[in-house]
Amino acid sequence: MTLNSPVARRLLSDEVFQRLRDSIVRGELAPGERVRDAELAERLGLSRTPVREALARLVESGLVEAKPGVYTRVTSLNRHDVEKTLAVLRSLDRLAVETAVPLLTKQDLERMRQANRDFERAVAAEDTDAALEADDRFHAVPLAVADNPVLRRVVEQLHPQIHRILYRKFTTLLGGRNTVEHHDRLLTFCARADARAAADLSARHWSELGGHINRLFECDEL
Structure with missing residues (x-):
């Protein structure tokens, strides 16, 4: 529309x-x-x-x-503000993952796997809208399982700001490809119920995203 x-x-x-x-x-x-x-x-x-x-x-x-x-x-995209937003989301995502992993069911894991398959197809088709939607579905599973209304409310408040960045990230093949691989590794730790490793991996991915965003700013693509 x-x-x-x-x-x-x-x-x-x-x-x-x-x-x-x-x-x-x-x-x-x-x-x-x-x-x-x-x-x-x-x-x-x-x-x-x-x-x-x-x-x-x-x-x-x-x-x-x-x-x-x-x-x-x-609102203009400001590197300083984006970095601060990412720092908050990194902490919130770590909390959501660490809380959710011990509680994830087989059905939850399958929903995450399906979302990642959809994400991979969207990346291959260069369909950025579908990639962003599938990425949201993937991360929505642990956020829902964590069952923390305050956490969910704050994440949902911040998501539109970071979506502006992710949209540009997913328009590049590398940006989508490395996210597919991150999802795969995260699913492995989730299936093992290794909450600490999953949370650490998720936090590292947010840090890597920060580096990618810095490169976009340096190339004047934001």
Whole structure:
């Protein structure tokens, strides 16, 4: 779906939020680009109220920044802020994995394996949207099994920011290929119920992602 498709009259602000979020993640709305509720409402065929509500949520998630009466614009990608976000997500992911691994069932592991198979196919097909969705499904399993509402809420709050980076990472063959291999290794430790090794591996992967992001900044691709 694009920003130009009409929106169904249910859960309007949720739908607008999701469309704007995805447009920012994919770079269709560029860093620093001004967004105006009246223009968006016209494009979506809506009143301004659900658009304003969606923009307020995007400000809370860090994807949009606003100065009342001056501007509302897509947040620029800042290396320092990205590094801080990654550091928090690394710690949260480590906690989720270490908590979940002893509790994972065969069905949980199979869901992770299927998500990784879907991810690998998406990478081979250069389908970045499908790769991002499959990666989310893979990591959602331990997050759900950890059964920590506070942990899940904070991770979900931060995810849209990091999705902007992952989207660009998965557009490269290497970016997708090394994630497939990471998932495979993580699954091995999960199947052994080795929580410490799984958590350590997951934390290292976030650190490697930080290095990849630094290279993207240095190449001016962000």
